[in-house]
Amino acid sequence: MTYLVNRDRTAEKRKKLGIELGEQQRALRERGIPVIIVMEGWNASGISDAVATLLDGLDPRGFDFHAFGHPNEEEQAHTFLWRFWIRTPSRGRIAIFARSWYSRLLAEELHGVDCPERVNRTIRSVRTFEQQLAEDGTLVLKFFLQISRDEQRRRLLARERDTLTSWLITRNDWDFHRQYDAYAPLSRRMITETDTEENPWCVVDADDTRSAVMEVLASVVDRLRDRLALPDRCRPLGDLPPISPPSPVDPTKGEHTVDRQEYDAALSDCQARLRACQYSLFKRQVPLVIVYEGWDAAGKGGSIKRLVQPMNPRGYSVVPVSRPNDDELAHHYLWRFYRRFPPAGDVRVFDRSWYGRVLVERVEGFATEQEWRRAYGEINEMERSFVESGGGIVKFWLEIDSETQLRRFKEREEDPLKQWKITEEDWRNREKRDQYEEAVREMLARTSTSHAPWTVIDSRNKPYARLRAQRAVIKYVEKLI
Amino acid sequence: MTYLVNRDRTAEKRKKLGIELGEQQRALRERGIPVIIVMEGWNASGISDAVATLLDGLDPRGFDFHAFGHPNEEEQAHTFLWRFWIRTPSRGRIAIFARSWYSRLLAEELHGVDCPERVNRTIRSVRTFEQQLAEDGTLVLKFFLQISRDEQRRRLLARERDTLTSWLITRNDWDFHRQYDAYAPLSRRMITETDTEENPWCVVDADDTRSAVMEVLASVVDRLRDRLALPDRCRPLGDLPPISPPSPVDPTKGEHTVDRQEYDAALSDCQARLRACQYSLFKRQVPLVIVYEGWDAAGKGGSIKRLVQPMNPRGYSVVPVSRPNDDELAHHYLWRFYRRFPPAGDVRVFDRSWYGRVLVERVEGFATEQEWRRAYGEINEMERSFVESGGGIVKFWLEIDSETQLRRFKEREEDPLKQWKITEEDWRNREKRDQYEEAVREMLARTSTSHAPWTVIDSRNKPYARLRAQRAVIKYVEKLI
Numbered sequence: 017m018t019y020l021v022n023r024d025r026t027a028e029k030r031k032k033l034g035i036e037l038g039e040q041q042r043a044l045r046e047r048g049i050p051v052i053i054v055m056e057g058w059n060a061s062g063i064s065d066a067v068a069t070l071l072d073g074l075d076p077r078g079f080d081f082h083a084f085g086h087p088n089e090e091e092q093a094h095t096f097l098w099r100f101w102i103r104t105p106s107r108g109r110i111a112i113f114a115r116s117w118y119s120r121l122l123a124e125e126l127h128g129v130d131c132p133e134r135v136n137r138t139i140r141s142v143r144t145f146e147q148q149l150a151e152d153g154t155l156v157l158k159f160f161l162q163i164s165r166d167e168q169r170r171r172l173l174a175r176e177r178d179t180l181t182s183w184l185i186t187r188n189d190w191d192f193h194r195q196y197d198a199y200a201p202l203s204r205r206m207i208t209e210t211d212t213e214e215n216p217w218c219v220v221d222a223d224d225t226r227s228a229v230m231e232v233l234a235s236v237v238d239r240l241r242d243r244l245a246l247p248d249r250c251r252p253l254g255d256l257p258p259i260s261p262p263s264p265v266d267p268t269k270g271e272h273t274v275d276r277q278e279y280d281a282a283l284s285d286c287q288a289r290l291r292a293c294q295y296s297l298f299k300r301q302v303p304l305v306i307v308y309e310g311w312d313a314a315g316k317g318g319s320i321k322r323l324v325q326p327m328n329p330r331g332y333s334v335v336p337v338s339r340p341n342d343d344e345l346a347h348h349y350l351w352r353f354y355r356r357f358p359p360a361g362d363v364r365v366f367d368r369s370w371y372g373r374v375l376v377e378r379v380e381g382f383a384t385e386q387e388w389r390r391a392y393g394e395i396n397e398m399e400r401s402f403v404e405s406g407g408g409i410v411k412f413w414l415e416i417d418s419e420t421q422l423r424r425f426k427e428r429e430e431d432p433l434k435q436w437k438i439t440e441e442d443w444r445n446r447e448k449r450d451q452y453e454e455a456v457r458e459m460l461a462r463t464s465t466s467h468a469p470w471t472v473i474d475s476r477n478k479p480y481a482r483l484r485a486q487r488a489v490i491k492y493v494e495k496l497i
Numbered sequence: 498m499t500y501l502v503n504r505d506r507t508a509e510k511r512k513k514l515g516i517e518l519g520e521q522q523r524a525l526r527e528r529g530i531p532v533i534i535v536m537e538g539w540n541a542s543g544i545s546d547a548v549a550t551l552l553d554g555l556d557p558r559g560f561d562f563h564a565f566g567h568p569n570e571e572e573q574a575h576t577f578l579w580r581f582w583i584r585t586p587s588r589g590r591i592a593i594f595a596r597s598w599y600s601r602l603l604a605e606e607l608h609g610v611d612c613p614e615r616v617n618r619t620i621r622s623v624r625t626f627e628q629q630l631a632e633d634g635t636l637v638l639k640f641f642l643q644i645s646r647d648e649q650r651r652r653l654l655a656r657e658r659d660t661l662t663s664w665l666i667t668r669n670d671w672d673f674h675r676q677y678d679a680y681a682p683l684s685r686r687m688i689t690e691t692d693t694e695e696n697p698w699c700v701v702d703a704d705d706t707r708s709a710v711m712e713v714l715a716s717v718v719d720r721l722r723d724r725l726a727l728p729d730r731c732r733p734l735g736d737l738p739p740i741s742p743p744s745p746v747d748p749t750k751g752e753h754t755v756d757r758q759e760y761d762a763a764l765s766d767c768q769a770r771l772r773a774c775q776y777s778l779f780k781r782q783v784p785l786v787i788v789y790e791g792w793d794a795a796g797k798g799g800s801i802k803r804l805v806q807p808m809n810p811r812g813y814s815v816v817p818v819s820r821p822n823d824d825e826l827a828h829h830y831l832w833r834f835y836r837r838f839p840p841a842g843d844v845r846v847f848d849r850s851w852y853g854r855v856l857v858e859r860v861e862g863f864a865t866e867q868e869w870r871r872a873y874g875e876i877n878e879m880e881r882s883f884v885e886s887g888g889g890i891v892k893f894w895l896e897i898d899s900e901t902q903l904r905r906f907k908e909r910e911e912d913p914l915k916q917w918k919i920t921e922e923d924w925r926n927r928e929k930r931d932q933y934e935e936a937v938r939e940m941l942a943r944t945s946t947s948h949a950p951w952t953v954i955d956s957r958n959k960p961y962a963r964l965r966a967q968r969a970v971i972k973y974v975e976k977l978i
Binding site for chain 1: 520817
């Protein structure tokens with residue numbers, strides 16, 4: 017943590033820093049380094065002035081500015097980090113956040129949520145969030161503008177006297193002001209507990225706005241200079257704990273089946289219950305994520321179709337996951353999934369998912385070893401925070417053996433209605449079965465957590481597998497709500 | 498307009514239609530034809546059932562489903578078609594809208610907005626919106642599910658009795674039901690006035706849900722079959738009215754200048770007023786669009802920088818416009834601009850804009866002649882609807898002659914701080930000055946409308962041009978609010 021105190025700087029110096037910042041921006045763009053500048057501080061501490069000074073030196077083509085106030089309806093319907101996640105900058109861009117997850121932390125502490133466990137959880141989520149960004153190459157610069165109680169009072173009064181700004185000062189601002197002494201230790205705690213070696217805070221004495229904004233500008237330029245002087249680093253591989261169960265899937269065991277008559281009766285019973293489940297989720301405003309992963313031709317599509325058939329289309333959607341597009345590739349790989357997470361009361365069925373990182377991206381080499389190894393922890397964290405904030409997750413691995421897959425591929429090729437379902441790529445993937453099997457085993461072992469366990473479904477018999485998935489969802493939802 | 502009455506259809510037939518729909522979806526994807534299916538109807542008329550039947554036949558990879566209820570905060574802060582525009586499907590995708598702009602039309606009529614002029618305006622906007630989509634190749638299928646008053650009553654009562662759904666029936670539903678007879682003629686009028694040859698309505702007798710959803714499914718399949726049987730048509734060029742003023746720019750006239758001292762004083766006065774303007778816009782929740790177009794090196798960047806310098810960064814943003822990305826190219830070309838229009842109270846400065854369609858895209862051949870000729874009307878309509886819904890637009894063309902441009906290009910090449918600003922492309926564009934001049938003249942003539950006139954600024958002297966732009970914004974805003 018750095019504490020900045022006022023030093024005088026001339027307009028000359030400011031201009032020079034602005035020019036250097038512009039150059040750094042172009043260098044960051046070329047190197048593809050994303051930057052987040054977080055501006056936090058007391059009410060009326062001059063956040064807008066500091067932001068305006070930074071923007072002044074930047075080319076508007078390369079930055080995004082986001083001011084965070086009270087979350088809107090849509091944002092409230094997601095986990096609390098969601099609105100920040102979806103606004104993380106793509107490679108080479110600078111995002112400036114006026115207020116951020118920290119203000120929310122403070123608000124939680126002071127506004128009735130008197131639950132230390134919840135605050136600790138939030139602090140942990142914030143640290144992990146920043147760490148994940150750092151590990152993905154994002155530079156996070158955090159500034160806190162500090163003003164004294166007297167100075168805050170002076171500024172609020174001055175704004176009230178100015179006809180341009182008087183209507184902006186509300187009772188709320190004065191309520192906050194009166195609680196200054198209660199906030200002070202909390203803001204210190206928040207800063208201390210989220211001040212890490214990788215993402216340190218910079219606390220700025222802002223009683224003099226003019227020098228404070230200069231300090232911020234100079235500090236941003238310094239930090240960027242340091243970052244640009246470093247080569248694009250390759251982190252060492254982290255140690256992963258050993259995994260014990262080699263595979264929960266045993267293809268030699270007898271196939272589970274279900275006969276036609278039994279299936280029809282059970283299906284209609286399950287579908288009625290699924291309909292009820294969806295209504296309950298909506299009524300209680302609980303979001304549900306259902307993940308489908310599995311071998312090609314394991315029957316994901318057919319299973320999803322029957323799962324959602326009884327549901328009201330207003331309350332569910334199926335998210336097909338394939339190759340990321342350019343914009344998605346330019347972000348943290350979880351970014352595109354955060355954007356598609358269900359709001360409160362909604363069901364999202366992912367037809368393939370973020371697990372692609374440790375399956376196809378691992379096997380095909382689209383992710384480096386370091387990246388896919390890191391992904392287990394990142395995924396567990398994402399799922400944990402979703403569940404802890406009240407959401408539900410059901411994950412299916414649809415298992416079929418190699419022979420069953422071959423038979424289905426051939427059937428598809430012969431069926432004029434299904435030919436389009438099978439491509440060259442499916443055949444190519446098939447040849448790498450061994451590598452995929454290893455990846456699947458490791459994925460199941462490392463991401464079967466207490467908050468989001470995997471359900472492996474023997475899918476050699478489609479009717480059986482479909483009922484099995486539906487029953488698992490019903491059981492999960494009925495327990496959850 | 499088609500009226501569909503109940504005909505019995507077997508499950509066999511339904512399955513066949515579902516398969517055909519799936520095939521059509523793949524054909525649409527290959528041909529890149531976007532489709533919007535609008536499902537409207539009385540409360541409890543079975544919209545969800547009809548949607549579920551359609552979805553059943555579709556591959557989730559190729560459709561989007563949007564249910565429109567009461568607009569949320571963000572949507573309310575935009576023009577009323579905004580939330581539909583930004584959800585129009587990209588080429589080859591099918592979007593299903595459960596309720597749409599029509600429900601809004603009805604809501605406006607019945608909920609106190611007793612202003613026939615406003616309703617007429619909205620109807621006109623809706624017709625134009627659909628027409629623009631059709632001209633861009635989108636197929637819009639509109640269904641209205643009709644049930645009798647008695648049937649509606651029966652269904653509401655049935656839902657109240659069902660424990661799954663009873664809590665969903667509110668007083669609001671009964672209020673609507675009691676007004677059935679008042680709604681009936683309005684919904685007829687709405688349908689009649691928006692029933693065009695290009696985008697006809699299909700009204701479905703839905704007292705029997707089972708046959709109604711079959712009718713919808715069959716009708717969708719019929720319409721798609723008809724569309725797919727047509728070649729991808731090339732429309733004839735529309736007639737544009739002749740334009741009279743050859744050019745509002747006369748480079749032979751004396752250059753406007755301003756001396757240094759005068760500039761400094763005027764700049765600080767203007768910037769104080771701009772700050773006040775921004776506060777007023779925010780206070781009154783009026784959104785403002787400022788468009789900057791002009792020759793390369795005419796000074797757009799510097800002018801924008803000084804314009805926004807005094808503003809609070811929370812209330813403005815600069816939108817740099819360059820090449821569209823893949824996703825943007827796959828939509829109507831106005832789609833990416835709709836997404837960036839300012840919400841209420843916000844200022845958006847467009848550094849280049851939708852006018853690229855009739856400038857660079859025209860000259861470089863990225864748009865066909867038919868496309869860029871159509872664009873004049875589309876742009877005028879977009880700006881008109883924005884202004885009529887309470888927004889403001891200021892449009893600048895920054896004019897410099899060819900010699901001034903050449904001098905600035907050379908200066909940029911020699912200045913190490915500005916070298917990055919000049920590229921091969923700038924030199925290439927310069928060679929096409931004549932073609933660009935013709936495009937600029939036509940743009941100015943055809944899109945200087947009473948609601949959004951162009952301001953042409955002599956930009957040979959940068960300080961003069963900057964003040965001119967600031968004063969134009971101030972004058973416009975002070976008049977507007």
